[in-house]
Amino acid sequence: MSAFLMPSLGADMEAGTLVEQLMSPGDNVRRGDVIAAVETQKGVIEIEVFEDGVLEDWLVDPGTKVPVGTPLAMIRSAANSAADPDTPEPEAPQPHDPKPASVPREDPAPHDPAPKGPGPEVPAPEGPFPEIPMPEDRARSEVKPIQSRPRISPAARRLAAQTGVDLSRLAPGAARPITRSDIAAMAKPKPEAQSDMRAAIAAAMSRSKREIPHYYLSHTVDLTKAEAFITAENATRAPDERLLLGVLYLKALARAVKKVPEMNGTFEEGHFHQSEAVHAGLAIALRSGGLVAPALFDTDRQNLDDLMTSMRDLIARVRAGRYRARELSDATITLTSLGDRGVDQLYGVIYPPQVAIVGVGTPALRPWVEGKKVVPRLTATLTLAADHRVSDGRRGALFLSAIAKHLQDPETL
Amino acid sequence: MTETNIDAALAEELHRIAPDIALDDIDRTQDLREEFDIDSMDFLTLVTALGKRFDLDMPEADYPKMQSYDALLAYLRSKMA
Secondary structure, three states: OEEEEOOOOOOOOOEEEEEEEOOOOOOEEOOOOEEEEEEEOOEEEEEEOOOOEEEEEEOOOOOEEEEOOOEEEEEEEHHHOOOOOOOOOOOOOOOOOOOOOOOOOOOOHHHOOOOOOOOOOOOOOOOOOOOOOOOOOHHHHHOOOOOOOOOEOHHHHHHHHHHOOOHHHOOOOOOOOEOHHHHHHHOOOOOOHHHHHHHHHHHHHHHHHHHOOEEEEEEEEEOHHHHHHHHHHHHOOOHHHOOOHHHHHHHHHHHHHHHOHHHOEEEEOOEEEEOOOOOEEEOEEOOOOOEEOOEEOOOOOOOHHHHHHHHHHHHHHHHOOEEEHHHHHOOOEEEEEOHHHOOOOOOOOOOOOEOEEEEEOOOEEEEEEEOOEEEEEEEEEEEEEEEOOOOOHHHHHHHHHHHHHHOOOHHHO | OOHHHHHHHHHHHHHHHOOOOOHHHOOOOOEHHHHOOOOHHHHHHHHHHHHHHHOOOOOHHHHHHHOEHHHHHHHHHHHHO
């Protein structure tokens, strides 16, 4: 028996809300099955199970916000599927019940340890006991202690803690216990998703700027051949089989990584872990504001058609606000492209713990010297922001040149 | 298919892609992608959906005829006539 935990979906995630239980107790689960959906600052993420077995029971109700690492469900692994007497009784985590034992701050008088008057100046504690805020959930510490406890179900209390409903507003002598739906009716509308998203971006980017010594390079690339290749390919393709320039960028980046592998991986706990696999994160803007950069797995091993299909699928799911946990946590390098309605160039901020981000500015017809003539060519500016703890400008330059070079031979990508 | 149906279908597909933009709020003669704030992937999704719905090829070579809402509507009407 093992516990299925609330996963960490990025360095900036502290807690998540279980919004859907997609499997029922007794269901057989296989490694990779989507077992639940969890709402985070970045939207709804589908969570996969990591082992084969049987879902024994859910430990957390839908709608409950719990810290990373909280057991969500118990899974009886396929290896010891027979009844297991040693199974520890799974104790439902109740980290979110407000502590009724905490002393109301409104009534400090009886215990006031710092009588006013002359005496040595000792900083007096603000309350009778120092309140220790629980780091995993700020919202809870803002909930006022209950003066006289109304009858309320645990689920309702948790919801109240999450939504900021003041329990002291509830009549203590209500005829029936207060339920979750009562609290839901009182809850203020949730803050806009955008502000959550902005907070998530701010946390990740602050960490990046604090920890990663970025260096930046740029290089102009001729995209004439790349675009001609796409146009020729698409001429005979139905709309749902057409390619976009973006797949060539991805593929060229994946190839270039083979030549300069220290651009691909993660820097954690003082060490760079180079990744064999290339999972390019693709920065995707959301209509509601903000952006995410989920991974396209094995970018290097997919052909252009497969990569286009993956990219369409990923973007459609991101637009619908729904993606998988691994897609958020497992990218090894990021590509960000301004598309064809943007500006000349962008300098990315590395998404930790990755070590490089490649930007592609908006392609446009610009003057280009060919032989001794100036000719109009479709060009774009490639940029690289990379981590000086892992590489330096010389290797970065080699990397950007390699991307540009691969884009000159689109038919080989 | 009547012209009203084409109009409604186009509005529906655009709403699917850009649900935050009301048709009444855009300039139908201006650049479709800027008016609806859609990128090349969104536009490809739109073309794919319209192509399936009306059984049209919607070739890339015709994209210049689909640059504004009105132009795209006229294009669809001409193909369905």
